[in-house]
Amino acid sequence: MTLPLRTLLATAGATLLLSLAPSGTASQPPRQPASFVITGARIADGTGAPLRTASVRIQGDTITAMGNITPRAGELVVNGAGMVLAPGFIDTHNHSSSGVEVEPAATSQVSQGITTIAVGPDGSSPWPVGEYLQRVRTKPPTVNVLTFVGHATIRREVIGYDYKRAATPTEVARMAELVTQAMNEGAFGLSSGLEYEVGSYSATDEVVTMARAAGAKGGIYMSHIRDEADLAMEAIREAIAIGEQGKVPVQISHIKLGTVGVWGQANQAVALVEAARKRGVDVTADAYPYLAWQSTPRVLVPNKRYTDSASVRRGLDDIGGAKNVQITRWGAHREFVGKRLDEAARLLGVSDIEAYIRFQGDEESGMIGHAMTEADLRLFYRQPWVMVASDGGIANNHPRGAGTFPRILGKFVREEQWMTLAEAVHRMSGMPAARLGLRDRGVLKPGMKADLVLFDPNTVIDRSTFEQPRALATGIQRVWVNGALVWTGTAVTEARPGRVLAR
Known part of the structure; x- marks a missing residue:
């Protein structure tokens, strides 16, 4: 016997209705059943294999059976007819290290099907790693959490504020010791942000x-490479060299070509990675499905002469002008948040250059750069070594923070047909799981942990925009983490079953 998605058959034989609270608010979960069965859904198992219809039984936190299953008497049943059941999505690049402590419900994450997040990217991470992971264990969120250790975090730990120089051999040795410490405490690898202030001097x-x-x-070594603009090819070569010389797998974060001068050169970036892979270097990448990046305004001026008019002009021209700079944070002018820099300049009565100089000088400044092309993004997503990751997180002011995974399923699978549904799910589950070495997640089969996403392939889509970046996606009907229901289709539940994942 099966019941509609919004109705569950409780183990005592009574019917229990899920509370459909307003979107994003918590609803009381039903008592966790000893087992339940999801019937009639099409299975995208995370391997990239064609979809098939099957039932899945979950006992406790584990998938115990798949196939033609007859529910037991009194067993809770979820009718998945017309839906797709997939492994929970694994976000390899997520900026929620503090977010999961402040907002353990992680609504913007589970509402798009994310069940595991990797925090500590771009060279910045919690420190010490062991203390952070213990805090998460003590107050678990809805999602599973793992972390990288940040290159810049360790660099500051060793060098302090005297980081605008090359490190000495003694300092480098100490940094390596701290990486080892972090790995022993559970980190999954080293992340770097070589384009950013502290890392850029290394x-x-x-x-x-x-x-x-x-x-x-x-x-593994995961890197926001040293340049994603005019010097992107040199930066990709450096990332490959680090992996090759360090004998470590490399993950290029949010692969992109982010300035006018390198638009249309994705084929060159692909060729560099392909050549490295052919000679045995283990290189992969991730990408988010939006044509704008988010960072600090200082990345626009790579020579670091932030108040030099000529340098600023080159930086603004390289992104296509101040009109392509969208303000996400400006402490002194909060009224400009969401506006473009050229509009802010007009309101201030100054030139674009002067507006930039004031903007970058504010410690609370942040921006979105509208400076990528769909053709380049599509070529990257055509590569079998590129997975999906958000570069977003809880309370993020870029639409990728709330919409990345549904956007892939809705826009790039259903509407644009850039990839098949099975392939997309693989890039969001099985592929990142393999990259991180998660052996019990990412694929639907007996014995795997029950991180599950049930979604409507005909309606799933992101709703977040650059004007309303935190609007939740639609079409994700149910999300389970370690067998516990955390998302009902309209609201998070009060369950907090997320676990710390450590190597």
């Missing part, structure tokens, strides 16, 4: 040494 050899320490403990 020599390649420094990063190689630290990455080698992570690799020696079974970790």
